[in-house]
Amino acid sequence: MTVHDVKATIRSGNTFAEESSKMLRQVKDRLTETAILAHETLHNSHDQDVDAGLQLLVRVERTLDETIEILREAVGHAETFTRDLG
Amino acid sequence: MSDASLAGVVAQLSDVRRRLATAAVDVTRARAEISQADSRYAEAAGDSRHPGIRQALAHVRWASANALTIARFLEQARHHFTCYLERIVPGAAQDDASVGLPDGELLLVQVRERSDLRSGMDAFIGRTFRNIENYQDSGRSTGEITGNTIRIVRAPRRPNGGKYIGTASPAVVPTPHHIDVPEAAGHLVVLGLLVGIAAQRLSHVTRREIARFRRRGHQKRTD
Secondary structure, eight states, rough: OHHHHHHHHHHHHHHHHHHHHHHHHHHHHHHHHHHHHHHHHHTTOOHHHHHHHHHHHHHEEEEEEHHHHHHHHHHHHHHHHHHHHH | OOOHHHHHHHHHOOOOOOOHHHHHHHHHHHHHHHHHHHHHHHEEEEEHHHHHHHHHHHHHHHHHHHHHHHHHHHHHHHHHHHHHHHHHHHTOOOOOOHSSSSSHHHHHHHHHHHHHHHHHHHHHHHHHHHHHHHHHHHHHHHHHHHHHHHHHHOOOOOTTOOOOOOOOOOOOOOOOOOOHHHHHHHHHHHHHHHHHHHHHHHHHHHHHHHHHHHHHHHHHHHO
């Protein structure tokens, strides 16, 4: 494998990471709408399952944000390596 | 609460459940992309201990684990809403494959199954003709021909772990068929008849098509 090949492989990895990040952002946008719909529908319900479901949606939104950030950092680290390759 | 407003709650909750199922599938797809990034970085890294590429690898693996957690949370949330829905209107939550998978996924599964069935039929035809040749040398092969026929007709091959969408019965575990010579000869006669009918149909269609092309050619010349 040449330096050129290594750089190309990393670029390909970055593309996959960015694409997955884009997909997760789309999921996040749609999930926000879903959470609003769920909150509106289940407003004033004190059911345990409802509470658990709504809490999970909040955790999903938070984890999605975190994952998008992690992927952004992954690409940043990979680019640092590419730069150091010269 | 009136029936109409309860129906509204059921409809909206069903929509929420469907959206959550779709989101879980989308996150799983995103995770597949992350896995691709992981394998590219790993390939590029080789034995390098450069902190940049090591951090990149660690991060994509972290993201992959997170994506798995998200998909699980989505499924759990959907399950909680399903339980609630079932409690307020029993039977309202149809927890089947068509709710769990978006239309596109169902389509993919069906396409995959059709493709598998087609390859199964191709393999079967090949095997059948080979078996007929072998039958000339040994009468034992007839049992296999019939066995294959029964197996293919009863249980088309389907992808491992995939959900089956259709009306056919579940896969039949193949059992050894013991077939005596008169029975085998009977099957061969049936097989011969089927091949004969297929050949006749083919020649009929071919003759019709040739006639159609000739008519069309004649029409063009007269025009």
